[in-house]
Amino acid sequence: MEKNKAPLLSMNDVSVSYGHVSALKNASLEVYEGEIVVLIGANGAGKTTILETVLGIYKPSSGDIVFLGESIKNNTADKNVRRGMFLVPEGRGVFPSMTVTDNLLLGAHHDLRDSDKKLKLVYDAFPILGQRKSQTAGTLSGGERQMLAIGRALMSSPKFIMIDEPSIGLAP
Ligand SMILES: Nc1ncnc2c1ncn2[C@@H]1O[C@H](COP(=O)(O)OP(=O)(O)OP(=O)(O)O)[C@@H](O)[C@H]1O
Numbered sequence: 600m601e602k603n604k605a606p607l608l609s610m611n612d613v614s615v616s617y618g619h620v621s622a623l624k625n626a627s628l629e630v631y632e633g634e635i636v637v638l639i640g641a642n643g644a645g646k647t648t649i650l651e652t653v654l655g656i657y658k659p660s661s662g663d664i665v666f667l668g669e670s671i672k673n674n675t676a677d678k679n680v681r682r683g684m685f686l687v688p689e690g691r692g693v694f695p696s697m698t699v700t701d702n703l704l705l706g707a708h709h710d711l712r713d714s715d716k717k718l719k720l721v722y723d724a725f726p727i728l729g730q731r732k733s734q735t736a737g738t739l740s741g742g743e744r745q746m747l748a749i750g751r752a753l754m755s756s757p758k759f760i761m762i763d764e765p766s767i768g769l770a771p
């Protein structure tokens with residue numbers, strides 16, 4: 600990580616409300632290339648809200664979010680995904696009636712070039728997914744579904760991945 604470079608992502612004084620419920624007040628953080636940043640906090644502290652706001656699901660009521668040198672606070676989530684961001688959501692969000700391979704391909708839907716190469720990278724990282732590739736995701740164990748959700752994120756060749764509750768259901 601090179602801190603003399605600009606951060607990959609910065610969040611400056613961001614506040615978010617759900618209607619009248621204030622969920623986040625003046626939150627700031629920076630993430631540099633090559634860095635792993637961990638958010639730790641009590642239930643309801645606002646961790647998921649931070650990730651979903653960065654992705655573009657919620658709009659900040661104040662403050663700014665900058666990704667790759669540009670303000671993204673008014674971007675939609677799909678625009679942010681096309682620019683290299685991906686969220687592995689709490690609860691995984693895999694599609695149970697679709698096969699493992701089809702779930703993975705969804706992660707690359709905005710650019711299906713080299714998808715065989717990307718699939719191979721995921722199957723190398725998570726061999727169990729390779730063995731189960733034609734199986735529907737609903738028949739995977741909880742930890743295998745978490746691997747699938749992370750694999751789907753890798754399929755988008757992201758510059759920046761956010762993982763909500765990354766270790767749930769996974770062996771060390
Ligand atoms: N859709 C919503 N509508 C109203 N309030 C919400 C909504 N989603 C979250 N909140 C509230 O916003 C606050 C932050 O919630 P958030 O889900 O970001 O917490 P968290 O840190 O991810 O918690 P956990 O560790 O339980 O996952 C909480 O007080 C929560 O009740």
Ligand SMILES: [Mg+2]
Pocket residue numbers: 646647648689763
């Ligand atoms: Mg949460």
